[in-house]
Amino acid sequence: MKILLLATDAYGGHGGIALFNRELCAAWSEHEITLLPRVIRGPVENVPPHVRFVAEAAHGKFAFLRAVGRARREKWDLVVCGHVNLLPLAFEHPLLVVHGVEAWKRRRTPLAPCRGILSVSAVTRDRLVGWSRYGGPTYVLPNAVHLEQYGIRAKRQDLVDRYRLHGRRVLLTVGRLDSGERSKGFDEMLEVMHELPDDVVYMIAGGGNDFVRLQRKAHDLGISHRVVFTGLFAESDKPDLYNLADAYVMPSRGEGFGFVFLEAMACGVPVIGSKLDGGREALLDGKLGLLVDPTNPAEIRAAIRETLQRGERKVPEGLEYFSFDRFVERARAIGDAAVHED
Amino acid sequence: MCGITALFAYDAPAIAREELQAITDRMIPRGPDAGGTWVSPDGRVGLGSRRLAIIDLSAEGTQPMWDSARELVIVFNGEIYNYAELRASLQRNGARFHSHTDTEVLLELYRRDGDRMLGLLRGMYAFAIWDTRARRMFVARDPYGIKPLYFADDGSTLRLASEVKALLAGGAISKEIDPTGAAGFFLTGSVPEPFTIRKAVRAVAPGTYFWIDENGRGPARQHFSIARTFRDAREQAVLVEPAVMLRERLEESVRHHLVSDVPVGVFLSAGIDSSALAKIAAKHAPLHTFTLDFAEFSEAPLAERFARELGTEHRMRTVTREEFLADLPKILERMDQPTIDGVNTWFISKAVHEAGIKVALSGVGGDELLGGYPSFTNVPRIAQFPLAARAAGALRRHPKARLLGQYAGTYGGAYFLQRGLFAPDELPPLLGDLNIAEHFESVLAPDPETAFGRVATLEASLYMRNQLLRDADWASMAHSVEVRTPLVDAYLLRQLAPLLLQTRDKSALASILPDYLRDRPKSGFFVPMKEWMDLPDDGTSTRMRSWAKYVWESFA
Numbered sequence: 001m002k003i004l005l006l007a008t009d010a011y012g013g014h015g016g017i018a019l020f021n022r023e024l025c026a027a028w029s030e031h032e033i034t035l036l037p038r039v040i041r042g043p044v045e046n047v048p049p050h051v052r053f054v055a056e057a058a059h060g061k062f063a064f065l066r067a068v069g070r071a072r073r074e075k076w077d078l079v080v081c082g083h084v085n086l087l088p089l090a091f092e093h094p095l096l097v098v099h100g101v102e103a104w105k106r107r108r109t110p111l112a113p114c115r116g117i118l119s120v121s122a123v124t125r126d127r128l129v130g131w132s133r134y135g136g137p138t139y140v141l142p143n144a145v146h147l148e149q150y151g152i153r154a155k156r157q158d159l160v161d162r163y164r165l166h167g168r169r170v171l172l173t174v175g176r177l178d179s180g181e182r183s184k185g186f187d188e189m190l191e192v193m194h195e196l197p198d199d200v201v202y203m204i205a206g207g208g209n210d211f212v213r214l215q216r217k218a219h220d221l222g223i224s225h226r227v228v229f230t231g232l233f234a235e236s237d238k239p240d241l242y243n244l245a246d247a248y249v250m251p252s253r254g255e256g257f258g259f260v261f262l263e264a265m266a267c268g269v270p271v272i273g274s275k276l277d278g279g280r281e282a283l284l285d286g287k288l289g290l291l292v293d294p295t296n297p298a299e300i301r302a303a304i305r306e307t308l309q310r311g312e313r314k315v316p317e318g319l320e321y322f323s324f325d326r327f328v329e330r331a332r333a334i335g336d337a338a339v340h341e342d
Numbered sequence: 343m344c345g346i347t348a349l350f351a352y353d354a355p356a357i358a359r360e361e362l363q364a365i366t367d368r369m370i371p372r373g374p375d376a377g378g379t380w381v382s383p384d385g386r387v388g389l390g391s392r393r394l395a396i397i398d399l400s401a402e403g404t405q406p407m408w409d410s411a412r413e414l415v416i417v418f419n420g421e422i423y424n425y426a427e428l429r430a431s432l433q434r435n436g437a438r439f440h441s442h443t444d445t446e447v448l449l450e451l452y453r454r455d456g457d458r459m460l461g462l463l464r465g466m467y468a469f470a471i472w473d474t475r476a477r478r479m480f481v482a483r484d485p486y487g488i489k490p491l492y493f494a495d496d497g498s499t500l501r502l503a504s505e506v507k508a509l510l511a512g513g514a515i516s517k518e519i520d521p522t523g524a525a526g527f528f529l530t531g532s533v534p535e536p537f538t539i540r541k542a543v544r545a546v547a548p549g550t551y552f553w554i555d556e557n558g559r560g561p562a563r564q565h566f567s568i569a570r571t572f573r574d575a576r577e578q579a580v581l582v583e584p585a586v587m588l589r590e591r592l593e594e595s596v597r598h599h600l601v602s603d604v605p606v607g608v609f610l611s612a613g614i615d616s617s618a619l620a621k622i623a624a625k626h627a628p629l630h631t632f633t634l635d636f637a638e639f640s641e642a643p644l645a646e647r648f649a650r651e652l653g654t655e656h657r658m659r660t661v662t663r664e665e666f667l668a669d670l671p672k673i674l675e676r677m678d679q680p681t682i683d684g685v686n687t688w689f690i691s692k693a694v695h696e697a698g699i700k701v702a703l704s705g706v707g708g709d710e711l712l713g714g715y716p717s718f719t720n721v722p723r724i725a726q727f728p729l730a731a732r733a734a735g736a737l738r739r740h741p742k743a744r745l746l747g748q749y750a751g752t753y754g755g756a757y758f759l760q761r762g763l764f765a766p767d768e769l770p771p772l773l774g775d776l777n778i779a780e781h782f783e784s785v786l787a788p789d790p791e792t793a794f795g796r797v798a799t800l801e802a803s804l805y806m807r808n809q810l811l812r813d814a815d816w817a818s819m820a821h822s823v824e825v826r827t828p829l830v831d832a833y834l835l836r837q838l839a840p841l842l843l844q845t846r847d848k849s850a851l852a853s854i855l856p857d858y859l860r861d862r863p864k865s866g867f868f869v870p871m872k873e874w875m876d877l878p879d880d881g882t883s884t885r886m887r888s889w890a891k892y893v894w895e896s897f898a
């Protein structure tokens with residue numbers, strides 16, 4: 001089967017969407033995939049043999065348009081549009097992939113030409129169908145985690161030293177510090193810190209343009225000595241970073257799914273997620289971790305206290321639901337169904 | 343769902359057991375299923391309860407209720423909708439339970455979290471916990487004041503109860519009328535909290551709690567503030583399409599409010615809020631719907647058509663002038679404080695009770711939440727541009743137009759112009775002095791800072807609290823029916839506040855309804871009082887001023 005994937009980024013990209021596109025390509029290993037990336041941010045590595053990665057498509061807007069134009073002249077069994085922003089360029093009844101907030105608000109581009117919509121979560125699907133009244137088939141394909149790449153490890157001493165975590169209990173949130181959205185729950189976490197025991201510190205792992213404001217806020221709340229900002233960190237340090245944490249907490253409002261929860265759980269870190277976004281699904285509706293309403297500080301505080309009190313580290317039973325093998329099964333079934341949907 | 347009382351002789355030798363019994367007995371209609379009292383061994387603390395069983399119908403649910411360790415004892419009126427989730431959390435922390443009630447969850451939550459427990463409760467409640475270890479009492483009321491709680495503190499004994507009339511029935515409290523409360527009734531149509539019409543009795547403020555020990559009653563502390571919720575929401579981004587978010591959150595609130603071990607009904611007018619509520623609820627549970635039908639005026643055919651489409655068990659209940667007049671003495675007897683409303687809830691609750699149903703959802707609060715009242719446009723206009731408002735004739739033909747000069751210019755004043763019943767200079771002599779505009783303005787603390795936030799706070803803290811919710815309580819409890827209000831919910835408000843401030847179009851509820859319900863003028867649960875009572879013309883279309891005077895006679 002010949003598949004064309006229009007993507008924002010994939011190989012040589014970072015972030016959740018790039019990762020999802022790479023996983024999707026890996027899952028569809030039986031097919032011949034041509035991937036047009038809109039941008040490439042880093043070194044392109046490990047492109048599997050069944051994927052033709054058209055790197056020149058990423059050389060600016062016109063290069064991408066030219067690449068799409070050339071692709072139009074070929075015959076495809078399935079065109080996949082990896083982001084709703086690219087939908088105006090897609091053709092031949094594409095399968096649209098939606099990830100999160102980008103699909104939660106009304107958009108101008110009509111969705112009717114899509115043969116189907118693939119969403120990483122039910123909440124994103126429901127919110128999209130809510131405003132668009134899209135009546136075609138929809139598929140939910142949650143993110144996958146490669147369990148073998150994580151695991152419970154001892155705290156890495158150089159990191160403990162660097163972040164001054166000796167004798168401290170650590171709450172962790174991983175995410176971009178985005179001043180536009182402010183939806184990761186950093187603010188909510190800072191606001192409950194003064195109600196938590198003194199040995200508890202909050203580690204914010206990620207870079208972004210909201211750093212100065214959050215740092216000032218921590219200062220104004222009188223808790224700057226209990227807040228650690230890691231800034232951007234090396235991808236290879238990620239499992240060790242998670243392993244520093246006693247709880248992974250993200251009282252967010254804008255997660256399409258919340259892949260970071262899967263990583264934290266794969267490291268045996270207990271997680272606390274949000275009832276108001278995709279976090280609910282990453283935690284299997286509360287089976288894998290505690291859910292809180294991010295608008296209620298009392299719930300956030302109580303869940304943290306409960307989690308720290310138990311102080312238990314283990315990879316939760318049921319996390320296999322998000323294993324890569326299951327992802328492959330689901331992705332293949334969706335691919336087959338979408339081809340026949342036309 | 344019950345009537346509760348608590349007595350604490352904090353600086354007196356003992357409470358009077360007969361008084362405890364008399365207060366409790368007065369509330370039998372609120373809780374016909376069971377009752378009980380408890381007096382501490384030293385005789386200084388007494389608790390009483392009448393229970394209407396909704397969750398865990400067994401005798402294990404009887405109050406006053408002890409925790410497993412027999413250290414804490416509680417009387418509780420209300421419903422905690424997220425009790426199962428809280429119970430699971432407590433169990434993970436090692437708590438043990440002897441019942442399946444939400445009441446016992448409150449006890450264990452208190453043991454774990456102390457006063458911080460209140461932030462975790464989703465529901466309506468008024469309760470008192472006597473902590474035998476610390477010899478002190480913890481008293482709390484829900485965020486909006488859905489459940490009533492009154493107290494009288496004479497400096498040596500504190501008395502608490504769900505009804506003002508119950509406190510008086512104990513016989514120890516002066517019946518002296520509070521002129522301020524009385525003035526408030528004539529100015530607004532209901533007695534504004536914290537006042538009551540009895541000088542000795544005050545309301546426990548919604549969203550607050552206090553402690554009381556042998557040194558007396560501590561200060562009331564806030565655990566929820568509508569004004570602050572709106573203020574804090576100003577800068578939050580709205581990430582979801584507003585209509586979608588509204589429907590999603592309302593649906594979730596309704597689902598929470600359906601928690602019950604008995605069947606649930608819905609008060610169904612042909613209005614938007616109650617219809618939307620019924621539609622959402624019908625998806626999750628087999629539903630009974632109820633509509634009133636008057637010879638003088640009827641929404642019944644529309645409601646019936648809609649109920650048929652939803653497939654609910656629908657009952658249309660006809661109320662005649664004769665029945666109203668026959669019930670009138672009972673209505674005035676159960677009416678806890680003077681009010682110009684509540685008759686509608688009386689009859690719809692009567693219908694629900696006749697059908698053997700104990701729990702009913704009400705669409706009350708929809709207009710306060712979603713800005714459905716004219717006050718949302720008028721009040722900011724009158725407050726900000728008093729002269730322009732006059733010129734534009736916002737109130738030109740209104741009997742209160744002459745008061746513009748005095749009251750326009752502040753939100754409190756503008757709100758009085760919008761909602762007031764009588765003007766201060768029309769009050770009968772001997773009534774107290776209440777600076778009504780200032781009193782109204784006082785609920786805007788901290789200042790919500792947006793026009794919508796201010797009016798929504800005023801509506802929820804004044805008209806809805808003092809009139810709609812209080813009337814819903816006494817008039818439904820008189821028939822042993824528990825009214826639940828999915829649109830009056832602190833969780834829902836926190837989730838929606840940013841969106842409410844930023845979105846003009848809040849017609850999400852209407853959008854799920856068929857055209858024949860959507861495109862109609864506002865109606866609400868109307869009662870043809872004017873026709874039934876043959877009231878003297880008082881210059882208002884509904885003759886509510888005459889009705890107010892009539893009601894007052896039965897209290898004065």
